[in-house]
Amino acid sequence: MNQCDVAIIGAGAAGLMCAATAGYRGRRVRVLDHAPKPAAKIRISGGGKCNFTNIAVSAENYYSANPHFPVSALKRYTNEDFIALVERHGIEYDRRDHGRLYCRHHASDITRMLLTECDWAGVTLQMNAAVQGIEAVGGGFVLQTSAGPLQCESLVIATGGLAYPKLRASDFGLRIARQFDLPVVPPRPALVPLEMDARWQKRYGVLSGVSFDACVSCREASFCEPVLITPKGLSGPAILQISAMWREGEPITLNLFAGEALEAALLELKRSGRSLHAWLKRGLPRRFAQVWIAHLQWPDRLDALTDAAVRQLASQLQAWTLYPQRTAGYGKAEVSLGxxxxxxxxxxxxxxxxxxxxxxxxxxxxxxxxLGGYNFQWAWSSGYAAGTFA
Structure with a gap:
């Protein structure tokens, strides 16, 4: 029977980080994964550029039933620690909006860095190795794998969530937790587009590909970033962010002119007699403004309206309330909650x-x-924490 000190199931971001950390402690580490290549999710992330962390990271950037849980790991291995690792390997990167850090050239730079670290740490990487069963035996574990049995002292589950089923995502890690009678928070898609009903799709689907800036709110959360209209509903960074808060049956609210004294501006527009459509184009895409005005049946000039009607228009522009029907599912989700x-x-x-x-x-x-590199930072921080003690 093959033996090691630490067996890690999952050759993704967290698993490779954990492996290198444990290997540098002198532990004999073996990483197993059923996929043919490691770190598939890293390679496709961030449009192929990998948003590997953020310049500002705190527990407030995370969702959990216990919001304080991430604090320890995030402090033990910080975003600055990972940035220093990236720089030691000579990887060039760029800072984008909201402090997001991306590889300048390709996401594979991060994959190569992690694999190099694992090589230096003496880690054994075993791909195309499916784990078929796990048993706790004599203070350790025995894994039945497609490559034969493996005995280890410590077992690390780094199998990821249910997002990206095309990359062979599965609930394997949750099944292991249940096997050992550990509680599981039911998973659901997150950082995912939201789909609207058929009537909304018929009205706005012609605008598919149109993007505009908005502040999108749901309950106590609000995110001000671009929104993208899709054939089935809405996407874009602001929608992906709010999807983590949204629950079926709840509304979301879009403020199309956040931070503006819109009532006063529209009342002045009424007095001037100028075109509403021309005025809206300064903040909204032309096609979107046309469809929006036609749907709400607002006149192009506001001088025939009462001041109360103008105030109602301002309210609709700053509190456009929508009721999504569903998320786009795990196939379009970047991560899974729970x-x-x-x-x-x-x-x-x-x-x-x-x-x-x-x-x-x-x-x-x-x-x-x-959204913004925080999930990768959790992979680095949690992987380092486990690798320090496994």
């Missing part, structure tokens, strides 16, 4: 409190970051 309940894990080590030697890291845990 996962192994953090109440069952140590925030310091990521180890299951009731199962010594069993660790869960990355997206399989009920910690989900906002």
């Amino acid at each position: 996962g192994v309940d953090t109440a069952a894990l140590s925030s310091k080590t990521m180890m299951a409190q009731a199962v010594p030697g069993l660790f869960f890291i990355g997206e399989v845990v009920d910690v989900t970051g906002q």
Whole structure:
């Protein structure tokens, strides 16, 4: 039987980070993955540029049933630590809006960096190795794999979430948690487009591809970023962000002129007799303004309207309320919410409190970051935490 000190299931961002960290401690580490190549999600992320972290990271950028859980890992291995690693490997990167850091050339730069670190740390990487069963035996674990049995002292589950099923995403990590009687927060798609009903699609679907800036709100959350109209509904950064807060049956509100004294501006437009459509074009795409005015049946000139009607128009522009029907599902989601309940894990080590030697890291845990490099940072931080103790 093959033996190692630490077996890691999942050769993604969190798994490779954990492997290198444990390997540098002198642990014999083996990473197993059923896919043919490692780090598939890194390679396609950020439009092929990999938004690998953010210049400002805190627990407030994460969703979890226990909002304080990420604090320990994020402090143990910070965004600055990962940026320093990127710079040591000579990887060039760019800062974009909202502090997001991307590879200047290609996401594969991050993959090569992680694989190099694993090589230097003496990690064994075993691809096309499906894990068929796990058993706790004598203070350790025995894995039945397609490459034969493997015995280890510590077992790290880094299998990711349900997003990107084309990349062979599965609920395998959650099934392992349930096997060991660990609680699981039911998963659902997040950072995902929202789909509208057929009537909305018929009216606005002709605008597919049109983008505009807006502040999108749901309950207590609000994100001010671009919104993209799709054939089935809405996407773009602001919608992906708010999707993590949205629940079926709830409304979302779009402020198309955030930060403006719109009532006063439209009342002045009424007095001037100028064109409403021409005025709207300064803040909205022309085609969108045309369809929006036609749907609400507003005249092109406001001088025939009462002041109360003008105020109503201002309210509609700054509080356009919509009721999405559903998300676009895991196939379009960047991540999944939910996962192994953090109440069952140590925030310091990521180890299951009731199962010594069993660790869960990355997206399989009920910690989900906002859009902007936060989920990769959670992979680095949680992987480092587990690799320090596994």
